[in-house]
Amino acid sequence: MLLLEFTIEPFHEGNPGPHVTAAIAAVEAMGVEVEFGPFGSSCVVGQAQVADVSGAIVAQAFANGATHVSLHAERVADAAGGA
Numbered sequence: 001m002l003l004l005e006f007t008i009e010p011f012h013e014g015n016p017g018p019h020v021t022a023a024i025a026a027v028e029a030m031g032v033e034v035e036f037g038p039f040g041s042s043c044v045v046g047q048a049q050v051a052d053v054s055g056a057i058v059a060q061a062f063a064n065g066a067t068h069v070s071l072h073a074e075r076v077a078d079a080a081g082g083a
Contacts, residue, residue: 001044001045001046001047001075001076001077001078002044002046002050002075002076003042003043003044003073003074003076004042004043004045004049004050004053004057004071004072004073004074005040005041005042005071005072005073005074006023006040006041006042006057006069006070006071006072007039007041007069007070008023008057008068008069008074009066009067009068009069009070009071010066010067010068013039014032014077015038015063016036016071017065018064018065018066019061019062019064019066019071020061020066021064022042022060022061023057023058023064023065023066023069024036025060026057026059026060027043027053027057028047030049030052030053030056031045032044032045032049033054034038039070040070041046042044042068044076047050047063050073052071054071056075057069058071059074
């Protein structure tokens with residue numbers, strides 16, 4: 001499993017803006033749960049999904065007004081204890 005952590009700028013205090021909400025909606029439409037946070041968001045995906053999910057984040061963020069997208073991927077243990 002891979003943990004994807006991402007931030008999308010510009011930041012809008014109190015309102016994430018369409019550049020953030022569209023990216024999150026695109027990922028959730030793929031059946032992936034997104035943990036939304038004030039300074040960034042994250043989701044856990046299988047290796048087979050990482051390219052599609054990462055691409056959706058970047059594409060939808062920029063299509064809706066983002067000026068910067070930061071994406072970090074890290075291997076994490078799955079529920080069965082494997083990596």
